Amino acid sequence: MTAVLPWSGRADHHCFGCSPANPGGLRLEFTEDGDTLTAEFTLDKHFESYPGVVHGGITAVICDETMGNLIVLRQGVPALTTSMRNRYIGVVSVGRPYRCVARATFGGDLVPAEAEILDARGQLVATATATYKMQRSAL
Amino acid sequence: MTSEASTAATPVPETITGIVAAILGRDAAELTPDTDLRSVEGADSIKVLRIVAKLEQTYDIELEDDEIFGLRTIDEVVAVVGRALARDHG
Numbered sequence: 750m751t752a753v754l755p756w757s758g759r760a761d762h763h764c765f766g767c768s769p770a771n772p773g774g775l776r777l778e779f780t781e782d783g784d785t786l787t788a789e790f791t792l793d794k795h796f797e798s799y800p801g802v803v804h805g806g807i808t809a810v811i812c813d814e815t816m817g818n819l820i821v822l823r824q825g826v827p828a829l830t831t832s833m834r835n836r837y838i839g840v841v842s843v844g845r846p847y848r849c850v851a852r853a854t855f856g857g858d859l860v861p862a863e864a865e866i867l868d869a870r871g872q873l874v875a876t877a878t879a880t881y882k883m884q885r886s887a888l
Numbered sequence: 889m890t891s892e893a894s895t896a897a898t899p900v901p902e903t904i905t906g907i908v909a910a911i912l913g914r915d916a917a918e919l920t921p922d923t924d925l926r927s928v929e930g931a932d933s934i935k936v937l938r939i940v941a942k943l944e945q946t947y948d949i950e951l952e953d954d955e956i957f958g959l960r961t962i963d964e965v966v967a968v969v970g971r972a973l974a975r976d977h978g
Contacts, residue, residue, distance in 0.1 A: 834950060836937070836940065836941050836944060837937075838934060838937040838938055838941055839934050839937075863945065865941075865945075872938075873938055873941055873942075876941045876944065876945065878944070878950070
């Protein structure tokens with residue numbers, strides 16, 4: 750099921766990661782499936798590092814977006830990243846499809862989460878672990 | 889987070905051998921504690937990083953780059969995971 754974020758449709762929604770109104774952004778869309786949130790993506794040369802290779806910082810953004818939005822959707826409040834660590838296994842290539850799958854463990858205001866980016870064959874190309882602090886008074 | 893870390897204070901060599909074997913596409917019975925992983929058919933640096941990522945997920949640990957790029961044997965992998973468990977969960 751396609752996820753609808755709390756700020757979807759707002760005129761001031763220009764998130765680099767997920768706003769459809771940001772022409773320079775990633776325009777990620779998310780799908781909820783059980784305990785996970787998934788973003789499927791194929792990136793063009795706007796996000797390139799070495800020729801044909803997506804910049805590692807962009808893959809980190811995608812992991813952060815997917816983990817953070819999973820928490821937003823589950824808890825109904827924004828969650829700010831307090832730390833994140835990335836493990837790069839292979840390259841994310843320009844023009845090829847990937848998916849980022851995020852999971853989180855809920856229990857307190859600090860939420861640990863993890864994400865992995867997989868290629869079309871299901872091979873792991875990157876992982877991330879992060880901690881988020883929920884902002885209960887932000888919305 | 890889906891880790892053994894909450895249930896095991898030390899890494900289980902059989903679990904680690906299973907992870908290594910699965911990612912290298914080998915039967916776990918083929919791998920001994922002192923098997924030189926670089927000599928295993930199909931092993932390459934990408935697969936070593938996949939093993940590292942799976943270990944980090946399984947045990948909820950963070951392995952340092954200077955720990956992982958010199959790994960040669962299952963025994964060494966078990967030792968590195970044990971040190972990381974003590975560091976991250978001790």
